[in-house]
Amino acid sequence: MRTSFRTTALAVFALTLVQSAPANLVQDGNFTSVTYSGAPALSAPYFGQFGTGTGSTLTVANWTTAGYNFVYSATNVDQGTQASGANAGQPNQAPGQFNTGAGYGNTYMWGSHNGGASTWTAPPGGGNFIAADGAFEQGALTQVITGLTVGQTYALKFYYGGAQQQGTFTTATTSQWTVSMGTGNVAGNFTTPVVNNPAESFSGWFQQTFYFYANNTTETLSFLASGTPNGQPPFALLAGVDLQVVPEFSSWMVFAGFGAVCIGFEMVRRRRRRSEFAPAA
Structure with missing residues (x-):
């Protein structure tokens, strides 16, 4: 079973937030x-x-x-x-x-x-x-x-x-x-x-x-x-x-930035996959 990069990344992100909860x-x-x-x-x-x-x-x-x-x-x-x-x-x-x-x-x-x-x-x-x-x-x-x-x-x-x-x-x-x-x-x-x-x-x-x-x-x-x-x-x-x-604002920005980067990578990966399998004109 193949797990998407986004799923794994978001899971890590969520776990990080839970572990850092005061x-x-x-x-x-x-x-x-x-x-x-x-x-x-x-x-x-x-x-x-x-x-x-x-x-x-x-x-x-x-x-x-x-x-x-x-x-x-x-x-x-x-x-x-x-x-x-x-x-x-x-x-x-x-x-x-x-x-x-x-x-x-x-x-x-x-x-x-x-x-x-x-x-x-x-x-x-x-x-x-x-x-x-x-x-x-x-x-x-x-x-x-x-x-x-x-x-x-x-x-x-x-x-x-x-x-x-x-x-x-x-x-x-x-x-x-x-x-x-x-x-x-x-x-x-x-x-x-x-x-x-x-x-x-x-x-x-x-x-x-x-x-x-x-x-x-x-x-x-x-x-x-x-x-x-x-x-x-x-x-x-x-x-x-x-x-x-x-939590200090800078700490939350680090967490939020990490999550945004993970989602961004996943979006880029999916666009590339769609372009690879798109029918020729």
């Missing part, structure tokens, strides 16, 4: 590495408030927070109420519960399974997601990013949305994220569009891309939720965090 520099951008350190023993999957300094019994690998921030999946985020649910009435016990020692009861979001107005959907990239209160005990979600090149441009992509804590909260809310790392547009900060969320509902997922310049080989990536109104738990949602280097 890797995600964020560790556990889908928030799936959740561990539990409390008692009584519980079975995975774990969900609820997490982070150091909160009294929580949950951790999410590579991520740090001291705020009123939770980790959920679409299958457990609205599977209970403040009065009932996983490990009901047990302070400092995950999942689904605020864990400062005082205990605020089981903390779920409004959804179709507990009387809310919306049906939850999983993040487009799969995995779990973060729900962070933007008006109560705010605390950034952070991760230290290593292996950066000073002066290089990086593309940060993620999914975001809005929701409201289940309970006696029936007022529409707003939420958004402030994101920082290296140098952005204002001292390294960007903000997502505001999500206007009807009461007792889930907004759905939106995707955002920000570009940063690395000032150092190691930078701290930070997400801080904000929202309104106070007292109506406006939760900002975060999922599918992906940070990749933006």
